[in-house]
Amino acid sequence: MIETAQRMKHFKTSVFTSLKELKEQYEKEHNQKTIDFSLGSPNITPDPQIMNVLAEAVEQPENYKYAVTALPQLIESIQKWYRNRYEVDLEKEEIVLLQGSQEALVNLPLIYCNEGDGILVPDPYYPVYVDAPKLAQADIIFTPLRRENNYLVDFSRITEEQRKSAKMMLVCYPNNPTGAAAPDSFYEELIRFAKENDILIVHDNAYSELVFDGKKGKSFLSFPGAKEVGVELNSFSKTYGMAGARLGVLVGNKKVIEAYRILKSNMDYGIFLPVQYAGIEALEHGGSAIQSTRQEYERRRDATVKAFHAAGWPIQPSEATMFIWALIPEQYKDCEQFAQELLKRTGIVVTPGTSFGPEGKRYVRIALVQDEQDILEAAKRLQTSGLFGQG
Numbered sequence: 001m002i003e004t005a006q007r008m009k010h011f012k013t014s015v016f017t018s019l020k021e022l023k024e025q026y027e028k029e030h031n032q033k034t035i036d037f038s039l040g041s042p043n044i045t046p047d048p049q050i051m052n053v054l055a056e057a058v059e060q061p062e063n064y065k066y067a068v069t070a071l072p073q074l075i076e077s078i079q080k081w082y083r084n085r086y087e088v089d090l091e092k093e094e095i096v097l098l099q100g101s102q103e104a105l106v107n108l109p110l111i112y113c114n115e116g117d118g119i120l121v122p123d124p125y126y127p128v129y130v131d132a133p134k135l136a137q138a139d140i141i142f143t144p145l146r147r148e149n150n151y152l153v154d155f156s157r158i159t160e161e162q163r164k165s166a167k168m169m170l171v172c173y174p175n176n177p178t179g180a181a182a183p184d185s186f187y188e189e190l191i192r193f194a195k196e197n198d199i200l201i202v203h204d205n206a207y208s209e210l211v212f213d214g215k216k217g218k219s220f221l222s223f224p225g226a227k228e229v230g231v232e233l234n235s236f237s238k239t240y241g242m243a244g245a246r247l248g249v250l251v252g253n254k255k256v257i258e259a260y261r262i263l264k265s266n267m268d269y270g271i272f273l274p275v276q277y278a279g280i281e282a283l284e285h286g287g288s289a290i291q292s293t294r295q296e297y298e299r300r301r302d303a304t305v306k307a308f309h310a311a312g313w314p315i316q317p318s319e320a321t322m323f324i325w326a327l328i329p330e331q332y333k334d335c336e337q338f339a340q341e342l343l344k345r346t347g348i349v350v351t352p353g354t355s356f357g358p359e360g361k362r363y364v365r366i367a368l369v370q371d372e373q374d375i376l377e378a379a380k381r382l383q384t385s386g387l388f389g390q391g
């Protein structure tokens, strides 16, 4: 049989596939449904009007041609969105449309890194932040995100040698998996760091609309000098509940956008036109749905923290995103042992923190993808499980 390439040795089946097998086993053995807080797939449906526009566009035969590029009207809507929402002016040459932001997370390391070039990656990370550098045969340099530093990158810990070797830095706030948001001072420091060390910044802003407690997410590009050093990813997946209708944008530094477009023009034929029309509808009229989505995630966060506390697991609320980064009880060896015990005794599924990097050893990630009724049912099972010394 023909062997796969060397680079495939870095990859194994995703943790979510193995969790699915354990889930099925629990449901068979206990004849009871599991409550799954593992995968961050949004379960809040899009605004009906977005779905209507998509459905109507799907019925138009002319929408089945190769789109190749973005609809001019969608580019205009993106410019309006960035101006009104983030106070950022974007030229057309500073925008490229994506089949979800994941696409650019895979391609940017391939575009910018030669074998052995360094990429600064947060630890814990969103998994593709390490998968893509591996594919590009780049060197991963972890920047730990720790609770005592509010899960912000600590620039003072990045050594001279690491600064010299790094060509690119991936940054994500609001952050998956920690749920942290970054203050303005962080972005100012980030831009200084990038200029001083000549490092390309890729800021992942997929959760910009899921910031809680009355605060508002910003764009990295709204800070002076950002466009000189980097680009930002934004996504329709979480903001408009459109994860399956793949749509995202890469915006910012013109040279990066140009390089990206060159690669893309050789790789794909653009985004299905009905999805582009749905994107226009979302940007032009989807504002109220954003607010109700945010409120729903905030309600779920509060309900989870309160009910799990009462059940004996004192988890900390997140500032943003659809995740809670929860410390595991002290008596457990590590997150994997705890996650397995939790699933075995309660049918609750969470993702072990090490799936997001070595810093996750004493954490699990709880995705806020269950409604309040299931959160309360989960808390009831926790209470009687004996996992926290009671029960």
Ligand SMILES: Cc1ncc(COP(=O)(O)O)c(C=O)c1O
Residues within 6 Å of the ligand: 040, 099, 100, 101, 102, 103, 126, 172, 176, 204, 206, 234, 235, 236, 237, 243, 247, 248
């Ligand atoms: C931090 C982060 N970035 C990017 C993505 C990918 O989003 P998209 O659906 O736009 O590809 C996700 C999805 O979960 C994410 O959590």
